[in-house]
Amino acid sequence: NAGVTQTPKFQVLKTGQSMTLQCAQDMNHEYMSWYRQDPGMGLRLIHYSVGAGITDQGEVPNGYNVSRSTTEDFPLRLLSAAPSQTSVYFCASRSGTGDGYTFGSGTRLTVV
Amino acid sequence: GQQLNQSPQSMFIQEGEDVSMNCTSSSIFNTWLWYKQDPGEGPVLLIALYKAGELTSNGRLTAQFGITRKDSFLNISASIPSDVGIYFCAGQHLQGANNLFFGTGTRLTVIP
Numbered sequence: 001n002a003g004v005t006q007t008p009k010f011q012v013l014k015t016g017q018s019m020t021l022q023c024a025q026d027m028n029h030e031y032m033s034w035y036r037q038d039p040g041m042g043l044r045l046i047h048y049s050v051g052a053g054i055t056d057q058g059e060v061p062n063g064y065n066v067s068r069s070t071t072e073d074f075p076l077r078l079l080s081a082a083p084s085q086t087s088v089y090f091c092a093s094r095s096g097t098g099d100g101y102t103f104g105s106g107t108r109l110t111v112v
Numbered sequence: 113g114q115q116l117n118q119s120p121q122s123m124f125i126q127e128g129e130d131v132s133m134n135c136t137s138s139s140i141f142n143t144w145l146w147y148k149q150d151p152g153e154g155p156v157l158l159i160a161l162y163k164a165g166e167l168t169s170n171g172r173l174t175a176q177f178g179i180t181r182k183d184s185f186l187n188i189s190a191s192i193p194s195d196v197g198i199y200f201c202a203g204q205h206l207q208g209a210n211n212l213f214f215g216t217g218t219r220l221t222v223i224p
Contacts, residue, residue, distance in 0.1 A: 004154070043214040106154055
């Protein structure tokens with residue numbers, strides 16, 4: 001199993017550009033989440049999904065959109081990138097009965 | 113958001129030494145989790161704790177769920193070079209609840 005796969009690994013955007021960070025898991029997990037990691041602040045929840053067709057906001061959702069059309073995929077969209085969105089983004093998934101999230105290896109995004 | 117403070121922020125220790133770190137919260141959690149993050153990778157779950165006072169081991173790692181439910185502790189015995197990384201605590205208010213609140217991390221360096 002590949003686990004949680006994130007693409008791309010690195011991305012540089014100009015302010016105002018849009019892009020989609022991809023996340024796919026092959027473990028048939030119901031729950032999927034997006035976190036951002038900034039220095040000295042740990043990981044903060046952006047959006048999450050408890051199943052296909054169901055999404056909700058986390059702690060820092062502004063500037064991001066998500067959708068969950070399949071169990072496997074949970075893309076994160078930046079509508080109009082801002083320098084404040086420079087961060088490392090992690091996608092994670094878990095089964096409905098487990099507490100331990102499996103994390104992807106991250107996407108390092110720089111907005112200039 | 114929830115404030116989870118980890119201490120120390122960083123540690124430099126000699127190989128073979130024991131390590132202790134802790135995490136405190138401003139609110140009560142029903143589940144405490146400990147993760148380790150290697151450079152360039154996502155966090156990996158080490159230990160999950162579900163009950164106040166619980167002491168759980170995973171090899172050389174031992175974690176405890178504080179009696180007050182507002183803190184947790186992680187100990188690593190006989191450290192080895194591969195223990196290097198950032199250790200995060202994370203709390204959940206309800207077992208299975210989607211929102212994980214992460215601490216700010218403890219960066220561990222092991223000197224051979």
